[in-house]
Amino acid sequence: MLSRVADSIFWMSRYIERAENIARFVDATMTLTLDLPADDTAAWAELIASVGDPEDFAARYGSPSPATVLRYLTFDERNPNSILTTLARARENARCVRDAISSEMWEQANTFYLDVKGAAAQGRFGAMPHAFFAQVKLASHQFVGVTDSTMSHGEAWHFNRIGRLLERADKTACILGAERFNRATTSPAAASPSEMLIDDLDWSGLLKAASAHEMYRKKHGRIEPHRVFEFLILSREFPRAAHYCLLRCVESVHAISGTLPGTYTNPPEQRLGRLAAQLDYAGVEDILPPEVGGDARPFLTRLRSDLYAVGDAIAAAFFPS
Incomplete structure (x- = not known):
């Protein structure tokens, strides 16, 4: 296998997993803060410290709040670890190796990215955030299932x-x-x-x-x-x-x-x-x-x-x- 292909498959999979994990952590923090005082932002600050860049966040958003942290970790294209950015990178890696992965994998990666991008553009996230994050997690699970079901379990699958x-x-x-x-x-x-x-x-x-x-x-x-x-x-x-x-x-x-x-x-x-x-x-x-x-x-x-x-x-x- 060409090293370029192995590299793209490795990072395609890693970025999709990263998007899922960010969705998990944000969703869990949202659920936690329902039982905390409205002005308690410590959990949001800690989330940025764990999975974001506190200095970059502070420079652009100031003090953390639920709205700014959600925007930063979900749809901010200038944040290299936002859900939207990681899925864009996963899709680009999948596009580069379409001949090495199954068509079903490409379709799932492409649809996953377009759904999240559409949610960002149409403002669908704000109305039902828990449903949005559940959909992100489900789409990641679907990608893993499609991969295991449609890709030969050879070198490419192992890099994935x-x-x-x-x-x-x-x-x-x-x-x-x-x-x-x-x-x-x-x-x-x-x-x-x-x-x-x-x-x-x-x-x-x-x-x-x-x-x-x-x-x-x-x-x-x-x-x-x-x-x-x-x-x-x-x-x-x-x-x-x-x-x-x-x-x-x-x-x-x-x-x-x-x-x-x-x-x-x-x-x-x-x-x-x-x-x-x-x-x-x-x-x-x-x-x-x-x-x-x-x-x-x-x-x-x-x-x-x-x-x-x-x-x-x-x-x-x-x-x-």
Whole structure:
């Protein structure tokens, strides 16, 4: 396969996954703020800090508000990580490799972008925002389903899967690193009833943002912060958990290179294998180490840095310019 084609397929998939994740996080924040005072914008500011560019946002919009954050993360074409911008890039990558993907994939990617662009132009977003974000998530799921059903599971399909799952693992770590979740794990046990209620809403919203609420409840029942971290980072079975994503990426990179599991012939295999092995033997005490007060952010920062290094290694090995 030409490196140019592999590169476009990788980023097509990654951008569509990014659009879905932004929709998840914005929708979850909207739901959360329904139960908070109208003038409480902390959740919106934290959302920008997690998945946006705070300096760029502040320069163009000033202080965060629901309306400005929604505009910035959804339809702002000057924001490289808005839903509209990422879908435009996904569509362009799909257009460049139409001969390597199925016609159904191209049609889904094109329709996905045009629907979001039409919503921006016609102002349909403001009336029913939750329905809009639900449609974004559904369109992304449809693209994954169409891909798995209509594309041969060869090299191109594996590059597509690696792009999607690296992005997914990164965004799972990103949202878990938000201050409010780590503040809740390190705060004293003696909290007021209102503070406990807000914490419960936060954790429930986080699980719903990852489509993990029902599966978590089936496994653990009561929502407990350390169990949420364990489930979304270390689960081998839940498809949005970082560990699950890495295990599937390891399978795909070996399929591309033709090497046996447990061996490596290039840096992507080495980095992915090492990172997956670290999570193989990690426990919740590694994510929430007592010596730093149970703060998960150092672990999550390292994880995201390692994921970036994997992406760079893949680009250097398979997409040389």
